[in-house]
Amino acid sequence: MIKVENLSKIYKNNNEEIYALKDINLQIKKGEIFGIIGLSGAGKSTLIRCLNRLEEPSNGKIFIDGSEITNIDNTSLRETRKEIGMIFQHFNLLSSKNVYKNIAFPLELKGLSKEEIDKRVNTLLKYVELEDKKLAYPSQLSGGQKQRVAIARSLANNPKILLSDEGTSALDPKTTKSILDLLDKIRKEFGLTIVLITHQMEVIKDICDRVAIIEDGRIIELSTVEEIFTNPKTKTATEFISNLKLNTEEEIDYERKPGSKILRLSFLGENSKKPIVSKMVKYFDIDVNILSGNINELMSTSIGNLILEISGKSEEIEKAIDWLKDEDIKLEVI
Numbered sequence: 001m002i003k004v005e006n007l008s009k010i011y012k013n014n015n016e017e018i019y020a021l022k023d024i025n026l027q028i029k030k031g032e033i034f035g036i037i038g039l040s041g042a043g044k045s046t047l048i049r050c051l052n053r054l055e056e057p058s059n060g061k062i063f064i065d066g067s068e069i070t071n072i073d074n075t076s077l078r079e080t081r082k083e084i085g086m087i088f089q090h091f092n093l094l095s096s097k098n099v100y101k102n103i104a105f106p107l108e109l110k111g112l113s114k115e116e117i118d119k120r121v122n123t124l125l126k127y128v129e130l131e132d133k134k135l136a137y138p139s140q141l142s143g144g145q146k147q148r149v150a151i152a153r154s155l156a157n158n159p160k161i162l163l164s165d166e167g168t169s170a171l172d173p174k175t176t177k178s179i180l181d182l183l184d185k186i187r188k189e190f191g192l193t194i195v196l197i198t199h200q201m202e203v204i205k206d207i208c209d210r211v212a213i214i215e216d217g218r219i220i221e222l223s224t225v226e227e228i229f230t231n232p233k234t235k236t237a238t239e240f241i242s243n244l245k246l247n248t249e250e251e252i253d254y255e256r257k258p259g260s261k262i263l264r265l266s267f268l269g270e271n272s273k274k275p276i277v278s279k280m281v282k283y284f285d286i287d288v289n290i291l292s293g294n295i296n297e298l299m300s301t302s303i304g305n306l307i308l309e310i311s312g313k314s315e316e317i318e319k320a321i322d323w324l325k326d327e328d329i330k331l332e333v334i
């Protein structure tokens with residue numbers, strides 16, 4: 001659905017040249033949810049904005065559904081953009097128009113009749129569960145409701161692709177989850193291809209099929225989400241994954257017994273199903289106290305976290321830790 005070849009972007013500021021994107025190559029399949037993650041300044045926004053030419057590439061080619069969009073004139077570009085919806089971190093709603101009018105806006109531009117617009121807007125309002133907010137103004141809505149309006153507006157023209165530029169970054173975790181669920185529903189029901197940029201690994205974990213990690217304008221790692229969690233290849237990928245902590249972890253007050261150690265274990269893929277704790281107690285002369293644990297479901301695998309307190313003779317504790325490492329369990333003594 002999307003093919004990017006040797007894409008580069010250079011910003012020129014006075015006499016300075018900033019290489020925001022350097023030789024980006026990627027292909028995104030129809031119906032895929034593709035995540036692009038990176039730290040601030042890595043080039044994420046520039047990359048996603050090049051996909052609909054909101055930003056003009058300096059070099060390279062972009063193909064949407066087989067047609068090159070990097071060499072088309074402005075009239076064709078306007079047509080192509082109708083196939084590509086976009087949502088933003090700060091929603092970009094028109095504050096002077098109510099919810100209904102915001103969603104109707106792209107349809108009015110398209111020249112549809114009042115009846116056609118009314119039918120479509122009402123269908124979309126129902127779809128994003130905001131029928132009761134039809135006459136409200138953006139300032140009267142919560143962040144999640146604003147993003148639902150923006151999603152409805154982005155779907156008005158029946159696009160093939162939806163781009164999300166940090167679409168959940170301004171939302172709390174619960175609202176983020178509900179927006180991600182909505183995006184997944186849109187992909188499933190309409191077969192839309194979704195490209196999203198984020199700096200949150202939670203978003204990648206919850207919804208993406210594949211992910212590209214971008215650093216300093218280059219893609220440094222690109223794989224399925226399962227692969228990146230089970231076999232991260234770069235330090236940046238490992239750091240993003242290790243930032244995914246237990247939700248409850250912060251709230252736990254670890255009371256340490258003298259001589260005991262507290263470990264945070266991360267199980268990836270098949271490892272999350274192994275009876276690690278019972279084996280450890282059998283093999284070594286130690287006591288194990290489970291302080292907390294959870295399992296995060298990815299789109300295609302799971303990642304488990306467990307916080308254990310281990311007590312016993314220090315040499316037995318060390319042997320148990322070495323055994324865990326041999327079993328390929330990621331661990332950290334905390």
Ligand SMILES: Nc1ncnc2c1ncn2[C@@H]1O[C@H](COP(=O)(O)OP(=O)(O)OP(=O)(O)O)[C@@H](O)[C@H]1O
Pocket residue numbers: 011012013018019020038039040041042043044045046047199
């Ligand atoms: N209009 C511009 N003019 C000059 N430099 C720019 C412009 N837009 C972005 N840059 C530079 O390009 C690089 C990539 O920026 P970009 O906004 O794409 O990164 P990002 O990964 O989206 O960061 P953030 O998460 O902070 O938005 C940065 O060094 C940034 O300063």
